[in-house]
Amino acid sequence: MFVGRQKQLAALAAALERTPGAVLVVGEAGIGKSALVREFTRGVGALVAEGGADPGTALQTAAAHGVQAAVHGGQAAAHGVQAGVHGVQAGVHGVQGGVPYAVFVPVLRRLVREYGAGLVPGGGRKGLARLLPELGELEEHPELGRARLFEEVLLLVERAAERRPVVLVLEDLHWADQASRDLLVFLLRNLTRPGVLVIATSREPLRLPMAETLKVPPLGRDEVARMLGGSDGEQVVPLGRADIDRIVARSEGNPLFVEALADAGTAATPASLRELLLAGAERLGRASLDVLRIAAVSSSVSPSYGGSRTPHEVLRAVAGLDDLALDEALRPVVRARLLLVDGDGYVFRHTLIRDAVYDDLLPGERIRLHTRCAEARPELAADHWYAAGDRRRAFEAAWRAGRWERVLELWDRSDLPEGDTELWGRSDSSEGGTDLRDRSDLPEGGRGLRGRFDPADGGMDHAAVLELAAKDALHAGDAERAEELASRALDEVRDPLRAAHLLELRVAIRDLLGEEGLADLREAIRLAPREARLIGALANTLAWNGQDAEARTHAEDALALGDARSLVTLAALTALEGDLVTASRLHAEARAAAPDDDTVLAAYAGEADVLEAAGEHARAEAVARRGMAQAKRLGMARSRGAHIAANLAEPLASLGRWKEAREVIDAALALDPPPIHRAWLLMVLGTVAVWEGSLAEAADVLERARPLMRGRSRGYDSCLEPDLLEGRLAVAAGDVERAGRLADHVLSAHDLTLSRRYAWPLLVIAARTGRVRQAPAGMETTGRVQEAYRATFEAECGGSWAAAVAAWRTVGQPYALGQALVRAAEQDPGAARELLREAAAIAERLGSAPLRQEVEGAAASGKVRLTAEPGLSARELEVLELVAEGLSNRQIAERLFISARTSGVHVSNIMAKLGVASRVEAAALARRTGLL
Numbered sequence: 001m002f003v004g005r006q007k008q009l010a011a012l013a014a015a016l017e018r019t020p021g022a023v024l025v026v027g028e029a030g031i032g033k034s035a036l037v038r039e040f041t042r043g044v045g046a047l048v049a050e051g052g053a054d055p056g057t058a059l060q061t062a063a064a065h066g067v068q069a070a071v072h073g074g075q076a077a078a079h080g081v082q083a084g085v086h087g088v089q090a091g092v093h094g095v096q097g098g099v100p101y102a103v104f105v106p107v108l109r110r111l112v113r114e115y116g117a118g119l120v121p122g123g124g125r126k127g128l129a130r131l132l133p134e135l136g137e138l139e140e141h142p143e144l145g146r147a148r149l150f151e152e153v154l155l156l157v158e159r160a161a162e163r164r165p166v167v168l169v170l171e172d173l174h175w176a177d178q179a180s181r182d183l184l185v186f187l188l189r190n191l192t193r194p195g196v197l198v199i200a201t202s203r204e205p206l207r208l209p210m211a212e213t214l215k216v217p218p219l220g221r222d223e224v225a226r227m228l229g230g231s232d233g234e235q236v237v238p239l240g241r242a243d244i245d246r247i248v249a250r251s252e253g254n255p256l257f258v259e260a261l262a263d264a265g266t267a268a269t270p271a272s273l274r275e276l277l278l279a280g281a282e283r284l285g286r287a288s289l290d291v292l293r294i295a296a297v298s299s300s301v302s303p304s305y306g307g308s309r310t311p312h313e314v315l316r317a318v319a320g321l322d323d324l325a326l327d328e329a330l331r332p333v334v335r336a337r338l339l340l341v342d343g344d345g346y347v348f349r350h351t352l353i354r355d356a357v358y359d360d361l362l363p364g365e366r367i368r369l370h371t372r373c374a375e376a377r378p379e380l381a382a383d384h385w386y387a388a389g390d391r392r393r394a395f396e397a398a399w400r401a402g403r404w405e406r407v408l409e410l411w412d413r414s415d416l417p418e419g420d421t422e423l424w425g426r427s428d429s430s431e432g433g434t435d436l437r438d439r440s441d442l443p444e445g446g447r448g449l450r451g452r453f454d455p456a457d458g459g460m461d462h463a464a465v466l467e468l469a470a471k472d473a474l475h476a477g478d479a480e481r482a483e484e485l486a487s488r489a490l491d492e493v494r495d496p497l498r499a500a501h502l503l504e505l506r507v508a509i510r511d512l513l514g515e516e517g518l519a520d521l522r523e524a525i526r527l528a529p530r531e532a533r534l535i536g537a538l539a540n541t542l543a544w545n546g547q548d549a550e551a552r553t554h555a556e557d558a559l560a561l562g563d564a565r566s567l568v569t570l571a572a573l574t575a576l577e578g579d580l581v582t583a584s585r586l587h588a589e590a591r592a593a594a595p596d597d598d599t600v601l602a603a604y605a606g607e608a609d610v611l612e613a614a615g616e617h618a619r620a621e622a623v624a625r626r627g628m629a630q631a632k633r634l635g636m637a638r639s640r641g642a643h644i645a646a647n648l649a650e651p652l653a654s655l656g657r658w659k660e661a662r663e664v665i666d667a668a669l670a671l672d673p674p675p676i677h678r679a680w681l682l683m684v685l686g687t688v689a690v691w692e693g694s695l696a697e698a699a700d701v702l703e704r705a706r707p708l709m710r711g712r713s714r715g716y717d718s719c720l721e722p723d724l725l726e727g728r729l730a731v732a733a734g735d736v737e738r739a740g741r742l743a744d745h746v747l748s749a750h751d752l753t754l755s756r757r758y759a760w761p762l763l764v765i766a767a768r769t770g771r772v773r774q775a776p777a778g779m780e781t782t783g784r785v786q787e788a789y790r791a792t793f794e795a796e797c798g799g800s801w802a803a804a805v806a807a808w809r810t811v812g813q814p815y816a817l818g819q820a821l822v823r824a825a826e827q828d829p830g831a832a833r834e835l836l837r838e839a840a841a842i843a844e845r846l847g848s849a850p851l852r853q854e855v856e857g858a859a860a861s862g863k864v865r866l867t868a869e870p871g872l873s874a875r876e877l878e879v880l881e882l883v884a885e886g887l888s889n890r891q892i893a894e895r896l897f898i899s900a901r902t903s904g905v906h907v908s909n910i911m912a913k914l915g916v917a918s919r920v921e922a923a924a925l926a927r928r929t930g931l932l
Contacts, residue, residue, distance in 0.1 A: 002039050004223035005032070006697045007662075011214050012040045012199065019165065020191040022198040024173070026205050027216035028350075030256025033201040036216055037169055046197075047164050049110035051103050052171030053180070101149075103170050103180035105131050108153065111160045119159040120152045127152035150186045157187065161195030170200040185209060218253025221245070221672045222704055227255065228262055248672075252351055277356040280336040287321075287329040294318045295339060295346055296357035297369040298376075301383035311345040317376040318369070382406050404468040408485075411465060463492040470505060475639065479512040479674040500528035504537055512639075512674035517541055532561030540569045546754030548573055564593035568606045575610035578782045583610055601631050601640040608647035613757050614783035615811045617651040624648035642673030646680035656814040656846050658688045679708035686725045690732050691815050693849030698729050720750060720758040727765040732850045740769040747771060753778040760789035767796035784811045792820060801827045805835075818842035818851045822858050833864045840866050865931045871913055872931075879906040880931070884923040 127149035251257035374384035382398035398406035470485035503524035507517030536558035542551035571586035604627025611620035631641030645668035652661035686701035730739035743766035752759035788807035801824035821839035
C-alpha cells in the first residue's frame with residue numbers, strides 16, 4: 001500500500017512541468033524510492049521508459065520484485081521481503097562494472113519499439129545497433145563510435161518527446177557502470193527541447209549536471225499505521241497502537257523494514273533481514289566486532305534518556321582499550337557504516353542493525369556487557385542492571401534517578417512486600433548504605449512526595465509512584481499511558497486531597513486526548529473546595545467551552561488564592577473582549593509568576609493564540625517562536641512544544657508563508673505529539689493544502705484529524721474546526737451539495753455564539769450555499785479577523801464586496817483578500833480589471849491554484865485582460881475572435897472580405913504579439929486573460 005510522499009510526488013510533478021530536466025531520487029535501501037517513482041509515473045500522461053543498473057547477478061531481478069512486494073504489501077509481503085533482502089545483498093556484493101550502458105538498454109528498446117528506429121537517420125545502425133542488435137548489423141565508424149552512439153541516443157529521446165512527453169526512469173544508479181553514467185551526463189548537458197524528464201534513483205547522492213536531488217525521508221508514524229492497514233483514532237487497526245509504535249521505532253520508517261517486522265512480529269527481527277543487516281559485521285576483525293557489540297548493548301536501552309548514543313568514553317571504559325587501540329578497532333566499523341560518528345560518540349546507522357548485533361549475542365555475553373555498561377553509565381544504570389537480571393540494583397538505580405516507570409515496573413513484579421526496606425530502602429547491600437527515602441539528592445518529584453507522605457507509614461506508597469510515573473509520561477507526551485497510570489492511582493487512594501489532585505492530573509491528560517474534563521474538575525473541587533489550582537483548572541475548561549462569565553469568576557477566585565496559572569485564563573478572556581494590551585500584560589505576568597515550566601509554555605501558547613485570533617499575525621509569530629525555543633530548552637518539544645508549533649504554523653499560513661508553515665508542521669509531527677496537538681497541526685496543514693489546491697492531501701488530513709478531535713476538551717473549537725476545514729474543502733472542490741450539507745449540520749447541531757473564531761467563517765460558507773441570510777442572534781465580533789469575516793458574510797448575503805476587501809486589507813491575510821477581490825470584481829465591472837489583476841498577482845505570489853482559477857474564471861466571464869495589452873489593432877482583435885472560433889485563414893478571409901494571404905499575415909502578427917506558438921495557444925490565452 002503506497003502512503004504519504006505527497007511533497008515528493010508534487011516535486012516530481014513540478015519537474016515534469018518544466019522539462020527538460022532531471023531528478024535524482026536519493027534514499028537508503030528499502031526506503032521506497034522505486035515505489036515513489038512508480039506511483040508518480042502511474043498517473044502521468046507521458047511515455048515511461050524504464051531501465052536500471054545490473055549488479056551482475058540474477059538475484060537483482062528478485063530484489064526489484066521483492067522490494068516492490070514488500071513496500072506495497074498484500075498477500076505476497078513475506079515472500080517479497082525475503083526476495084528483496086537477498087536481492088539487496090546481491091547488489092552489495094554485485095559486480096560494479098557489468099555490461100556497458102546496461103542502464104540504458106531497456107530504455108532505448110522501449111523507445112524504438114514505440115516509435116521505430118526511423119526517428120534516427122540510418123535506422124540507428126551507426127550507433128544504437130551497438131546496444132540493440134535487433135536494429136541490424138552495426139555500421140562501424142571506429143573514430144566516431146562512442147560519439148555517434150551518444151548523439152543517436154540524444155536524437156532518439158528528443159524526437160520521441162516531440163510526439164509525446166517522455167519520462168526516463170533509471171533505477172539504482174549507484175550500481176551503474178561508468179559508460180552508463182557518462183551517457184547520462186551527456187544527455188543531461190545536451191537536452192534542450194521540452195518534454196523529457198529523467199528520473200534516477202540512488203542510495204547515495206551523485207553529482208549530476210542540471211539534476212535536482214530529491215531525498216526520500218522515512219515514513220512518519222501515521223503513514224506507517226496506514227501502510228499496515230489502519231490509522232489512529234476510533235478505527236479498528238490490524239495491529240494495536242503499541243505494536244505500531246514498536247514497528248515505527250524499530251523500522252525508523254523504512255517501508256521494507258516495516259513490512260518485514262509486521263510479518264514476522266514486532267519483537268523479532270526476521271532471519272532473512274538479519275542476514276542483510278549483519279553482512280558488514282561478519283567481515284570485521286575480533287577487536288572491531290567486540291566494540292560493535294559493546295555499542296549495541298550500550299545503546300539498547302532508554303533512547304528517550306540518551307541511550308541510543310554511545311559516548312566514546314563509554315566504549316573505552318567498557319572495552320578496556322587505550323585510545324590508539326580503540327581507534328584502530330573503530331575505524332573498520334565506521335568505514336562499513338555500521339556505526340556513524342555523532343559528536344564525541346557513535347550511533348548505529350539504523351536501529352535494526354543494532355538489534356541484529358544485539359540478538360546475535362550469547363546470553364552470557366549480554367549479562368557481562370550490561371553489567372559493565374551499568375558501571376560505566378550511571379544515568380542508565382537502572383536499565384542495564386535490569387537487562388542483566390539484577391532487579392535489586394535496577395530498583396535502587398531507578399529510584400535514585402527518578403525513573404518512576406522503571407520503579408513501578410520493578411515494584412509491580414516484585415514478590416517482596418511493599419514496605420521491605422531490603423528491596424527499596426537502602427542504596428546498596430553494603431554496611432552503611434543510605435536510606436533512599438531520606439536522600440537529599442532525590443529528584444524533585446521524590447522530594448515533594450517525601451514531604452506529603454509520612455515515611456513512618458511506609459514512605460511513598462504505590463499510588464504515589466503511579467502518580468510520578470503518570471507525570472513522567474505526560475511530560476514525555478505519552479498521554480494514553482499517563483491516563484492509564486493516573487486512573488490506576490485514583491483507584492488506590494482514599495485521601496480526598498490526594499484524590500482531588502489526581503483528578504486534576506487526569507483532566508490535564510485527557511485534555512491532550514481531546515476529552516472534556518468538567519465532571520472530573522467539579523468532583524475535585526467538591527473534594528477540596530479551597531484548592532486554588534483546581535479552581536483555576538475549572539476556569540480554564542469553562543473558558544474553552546464558551547462559558548466566559550463563570551470562567552472569569554472562578555479564575556479570579558483561583559488567582560486570589562495564589563494560582564498564577566489562572567492569569568493565562570484571564571488573559572484569554574480579556575482578549576476575547578478586545579483588550580489585547582491588557583491580555584499581553586497578563587500573559588507576561590503569568591510567565592513571570594509561573595510555578596512550573598508548563599505554565600510558562602502555556603502562557604506563550606495562549607498569547608500566540610489570542611494574537612492570531614485577533615489578526616495580529618506578526619506578533620503571534622514572534623511570541624510562538626520564543627515559546628518554541630523555550631520548549632526545546634526545557635525538553636518539552638514533543639508535548640507543549642508541539643502545541644506552540646501549531647500556534648506558529650497558523651500565523652505563517654495566514655500570512656501566506658505556506659512553505660514555512662509546512663516545515664514547522666512536518667518537524668512537529670515527526671515527534672509524534674499527543675493526539676490533540678497532532679490534530680491542531682493537521683488542521684493548519686489541511687487548510688494550507690486547500691489554499692494551495694492540494695485537495696486530495698487536504699481530504700486525507702481531514703480524515704486523519706477528525707477522530708483525534710473527539711469530545712469537547714476545547715469546547716466547540718474541537719467540533720467546529722474540522723467542520724470548517726471540510727467546508728473549505730467542499731467549496732474549493734466545487735462540491736456545493738457537500739458544502740450545503742455541512743452548513744446544515746453546523747446550523748442545526750451547534751450554538752455558534754460559543755465559538756466566534758470558527759463560527760463566522762462557517763457562516764460565510766453557509767451564506768455562500770444559500771443556507772442562511774442573517775447571523776444568529778447574539779453573534780458578536782472581536783478583533784479585525786472576525787470583523788473581516790462578518791463583512792464577507794454580509795457581502796455573501798447581498799452586501800458590499802468592496803467593504804469586505806477593505807476589511808481584509810486591514811488584516812493582512814493575502815488569500816482571503818484575493819478571494820474578496822475576485823467577488824468585488826464581479827460586483828463592480830468598472831473596477832474589475834484593477835481588482836482582478838491584484839488578485840492574480842496574489843495568486844501567483846502564493847502559488848494558489850484555486851485562487852488563480854477563480855481569477856481566470858472571473859476574467860473570462862467579464863472579458864477582462866489580466867496581462868499587459870499586447871498592442872493588437874482593431875482588425876487583429878477581429879481576426880483573433882475568428883481564430884478562437886476555430887476558423888482557418890481562408891475562412892477568416894472570406895468572413896472579413898480580405899485575401900487569405902492578408903489573413904495569414906494578421907494571424908502571424910497576433911501570435912508574435914501574444915508570444916505563443918500556435919493558433920490554439922493564442923485562442924486559449926485570449927480567453928484565459930480576458931482579451932476576448
